[in-house]
Amino acid sequence: MERRSLVTVVTVVLGVGIMVAAWTLSRYGAYRSWFGGDAERGRALYAFHCAACHGPEGQGRVRGNATQLSNPDFLALASDEFLRVTIARGRRGTEMRGWARDAGGSLNRADIEDLVAFLRTWQRNVPIPPMPLLGRGDPTRGRKLYEAACANCHGWVGRGELGMGPAVTNPDLLAAADDAFLWATIAYGRRDTPMFPSLHGLSGVRQFNEQEINDVVAYLRSWQNKQ
């Protein structure tokens, strides 16, 4: 008898402990980074916090330079970590503020995981285009190419041009994006946006070779620790 009630007490205590631990984990989003966020919850958060600028369908440019988040070329290249960090920290000096609590925003980790899961529902099965070996670029040559081909939309030193193109020398973008993201975005563009492809042979106005795109990436990178 004695033993049996002890077992009952231990079982109840363990059960309650597990429930509290699960609740705590889910509240802080730990669960979600293991098992993926809740896209339905993310949809509601998106409608409330993000749609005013990025558009209800993620079509972009409803306000200012907010980019097209439903763009399949963008989603194919952007990692979950890129999306998480961008939402959490924002892009300083632009309208994209940081949304995490420790960046002065109102969202917790679970909210951000749910938003990432929702953005992924827009992803289509677009193969990541070939990326030839990314060699070292020459930032001085890249700067000339940039000023001739990109500055009219992205601004003379890449801080963005309202209604034309987002900031591309922004330190938060450069910290979140790897060279492959930049290279492929420049080479292949983003369909149905003014960001046309730049690689020779494609339908864009620019006809850069692969090395020239390396040079432009090196030029953008040269801003990474300057602003």
Ligand code: HEC
């Ligand atoms: C006609 C205007 C225009 C030109 C010229 C142009 N871009 Fe863009 N670019 C855009 C727009 C608009 C976007 C955002 C597209 C979207 O909504 O997703 C963009 C997006 C980008 C991005 C992604 C930024 C991010 O926040 O993820 C990079 C990098 C970029 N452009 C680099 C370049 C470079 C380098 C050149 C020159 C070779 C160039 N662009 C030329 C308009 C332009």
Ligand code: HEC
């Ligand atoms: C006040 C307008 C505004 C709101 C609200 C806003 N954004 Fe943005 N967002 C922007 C702008 C503008 C940019 C591009 C910044 C630049 O110029 O580089 C951006 C960029 C981004 C990017 C990077 C996309 C890329 O092409 O690299 C992501 C991801 C993003 N926002 C997600 C969100 C999410 C999720 C929310 C809601 C929690 C949100 N944004 C709310 C204006 C906004």
